[in-house]
Amino acid sequence: CAHPSATPESAVSQYACQRRTTLDNHNKIFTDALEVLAENLEFCGNLGQSLAFRRAASVLKSLPAALRHLQETQRLPCLGEHSRAIIEEIFECGSSSRVEEILNDERYRTMKLFSSVFGVGPKTSENWFFRGLRTFEQVLSEPSIRLNRMQTAGFLFYEDISNPVSRTEANALKILVEEAVICVNPSATVSITGGFSRGKEFGHDVDFIIKTPEAGQEDVILPAVIERFKSQVQKRLFQQKVLSEDCLNILLYSDFQESTFDLRQLPTHCFEAMDHFSKCFLIIKLKREQETDARAGRDWRAVRVDLVAPPLERFAYALLGWTGSTLFGRDLRRFARLERGKLLDNHALYDKATNTFLPANTEEDIFAHLGLEYIEPWQRNA
Ligand code: DCP
Numbered sequence: 380c381a382h383p384s385a386t387p388e389s390a391v392s393q394y395a396c397q398r399r400t401t402l403d404n405h406n407k408i409f410t411d412a413l414e415v416l417a418e419n420l421e422f423c424g425n426l427g428q429s430l431a432f433r434r435a436a437s438v439l440k441s442l443p444a445a446l447r448h449l450q451e452t453q454r455l456p457c458l459g460e461h462s463r464a465i466i467e468e469i470f471e472c473g474s475s476s477r478v479e480e481i482l483n484d485e486r487y488r489t490m491k492l493f494s495s496v497f498g499v500g501p502k503t504s505e506n507w508f509f510r511g512l513r514t515f516e517q518v519l520s521e522p523s524i525r526l527n528r529m530q531t532a533g534f535l536f537y538e539d540i541s542n543p544v545s546r547t548e549a550n551a552l553k554i555l556v557e558e559a560v561i562c563v564n565p566s567a568t569v570s571i572t573g574g575f576s577r578g579k580e581f582g583h584d585v586d587f588i589i590k591t592p593e594a595g596q597e598d599v600i601l602p603a604v605i606e607r608f609k610s611q612v613q614k615r616l617f618q619q620k621v622l623s624e625d626c627l628n629i630l631l632y633s634d635f636q637e638s639t640f641d642l643r644q645l646p647t648h649c650f651e652a653m654d655h656f657s658k659c660f661l662i663i664k665l666k667r668e669q670e671t672d673a674r675a676g677r678d679w680r681a682v683r684v685d686l687v688a689p690p691l692e693r694f695a696y697a698l699l700g701w702t703g704s705t706l707f708g709r710d711l712r713r714f715a716r717l718e719r720g721k722l723l724d725n726h727a728l729y730d731k732a733t734n735t736f737l738p739a740n741t742e743e744d745i746f747a748h749l750g751l752e753y754i755e756p757w758q759r760n761a
């Protein structure tokens with residue numbers, strides 16, 4: 380008798396972790412539409428229905444070619460009647476009237492605008508919307524609104540950080556981060572994770588994961604790196620023209636979150652929750668590659684950077700989680716729980732049958748524990 384997760388040779392799995400999804404999306408016209416519907420439902424707090432549209436979009440992203448007929452969706456998982464109706468209308472009219480309606484909807488547009496600010500989530504956006512606010516000017520001149528430190532930085536550097544970060548900029552940042560990390564701990568290493576490790580050319584931020592071979596170092600390295608960024612005049616980088624003179628103090632914002640990680644903690648059910656590792660959210664000054672921005676009168680821009688430092692024995696789990704994509708990670712956990720009776724999160728994999736934590740040195744080890752074929756990071760763009 381076939382295992383419940385087994386699918387015929389050519390069938391598409393309902394789990395993103397059993398599909399290979401590159402950035403080569405042949406169905407963008409459909410997936411863009413489905414993702415607008417998903418985002419709008421997220422803004423309305425309807426997370427279940429939103430996830431259904433995200434899953435439908437993700438299945439289409441994994442296909443080797445564009446859909447030619449609506450009938451082709453019959454053999455695909457996760458495509459319910461709502462998603463199919465949207466696809467049908469796009470086949471017939473070139474666009475979806477429901478999507479057009481959402482894109483013109485005042486609530487959607489306002490929520491999208493407000494939640495594009497660093498530190499402003501859907502709750503705050505909704506609150507501001509229901510208070511009648513529609514523009515940044517209105518928010519910033521509303522006396523009863525007190526922005527927190529993160530939101531203040533979000534507005535201050537809005538223009539810079541709402542512009543996508545390029546791969547070239549990500550690589551320049553890696554030099555900066557590596558310089559600071561190695562200075563405070565020569566045995567530590569830095570890797571790019573998140574979207575850039577999946578092959579994306581642009582991202583909304585740059586995510587780095589730090590590996591420290593000595594036990595306990597993961598708890599002290601990030602505060603030390605932040606201190607170095609704050610205090611050091613980075614002469615070497617200045618001389619190498621990675622930094623310009625007015626750019627010596629490169630830290631524009633930092634928020635360090637101390638580790639609350641406990642080795643004995645079982646993996647959590649809640650996907651939305653942030654992991655417990657030591658991490659920091661930064662805004663860093665980066666020297667511009669090309670011409671100076673004459674209007675701004677400066678030759679740097681602000682970029683968002685996240686750093687995470689897990690303990691060595693859980694590094695592979697942290698890397699797998701932070702590499703994403705979010706939907707890929709979500710489906711890995713769902714697959715582990717429903718198909719393998721194991722609990723997975725960014726910290727660990729726990730086998731409920733034997734009540735043991737499964738050790739892993741690499742991402743390959745984790746896929747093997749789950750009885751999954753290895754999927755490369757660039758194939759995880761689910
Ligand atoms: N992640 C996670 N837990 C969450 C949210 C996200 O483990 N609660 C993971 C999945 C993401 C990764 O962290 O892929 C990095 O988060 P980003 O928001 O930076 O996402 P990306 O790097 O994938 O996208 P972008 O290119 O927009 O930065």
Ligand code: MG
Nearest residue numbers: 573574584586
């Ligand atoms: Mg990212």
